[in-house]
Amino acid sequence: MQCDPIEISCASDPRIRMFAGLTEAQLRNSLHPEEAVFIAESPKVIKVALDAGMEPLALLCERRHISGDAAGCISRMPGVPVYTGEREVLSEITGYKLTRGVLCAMRRPPLPSLEDVCASARRIAVIDDVSDTTNIGAIFRSAAALGMDAVLLTPTACDPLNRRAVRVSMGSVFLIPWTRLDGGLGRLRQLGFKTAAMALRHDSVSITDPVLKSIPKLALILGTEGEGLPESTILSADYVIKIPMHHDVDSLNVAAASAVAFFALAN
DSSP states (O other): OOOOOEEOOOTTOGGGHHHHTOOHHHHHOTTSGGGOEEEEESHHHHHHHHHTTOOEEEEEEEHHHHTTTTHHHHHTOTTOOEEEEOHHHHHHHHSSOOSTTEEEEEEOOOOOOHHHHHTTOSEEEEEOSOOOHHHHHHHHHHHHHTTOOEEEEOTTSOOTTSHHHHHHTTTGGGTSOEEEOOSOTHHHHHTTOEEEEEOOOTTOEETTOHHHHHOSSEEEEEOBTTTBSOHHHHHHSSEEEEOOOOTTOOOOOHHHHHHHHHHHHOO
């Protein structure tokens, strides 16, 4: 049975605390993972999450969207509370202007094992220490669209279920398997992967090198925007690869570089 919309007029209302009073770290709730949640923003992203089997917990929605853009999502959430209010009230609650006026709190799924994520994969993106949420979202969108089979993140990389990362990815974080990579590149080699670190060095080979395309199982490693990959990661990789640059441009944004590399090396 669908719940009637619940009017909210105060940002301190405890019923909407997950939308207003919790930081991203608190939403992740590392002490009690079974209680962890994430926030999906906009009807399109919420639909992708629902299609992927994510469990909705509550919805915060501008009143005008209840019978409009959000109606399709709401109809798929029987029994889930729908909180509503004027646009200005919701902006005060969240601290930012909502995209398409709809937020959905969802249960954070448990992370799969590295072995499960890599079981049938031939091309994997490894995100090393990238902390910008926009870049994370864009990398996931490119990975899903351009033929990567999975994404792995080092422990210091940004959370893909960060609200902004989810929105920038347009829900692609729900379309491609991902997990954390603990223990270094050695774990990938045990699973049969060759590793290719993206770095502009004198000994780098072009991503157009046919040898790379022929490798049965390849993991592409992407580093941070400013510092790039650690020297230890580059030295331990099987290949060091680069995108050829022109007109004295020294490098691409990591999200743009990932899209080029994924397109060139997908299998």
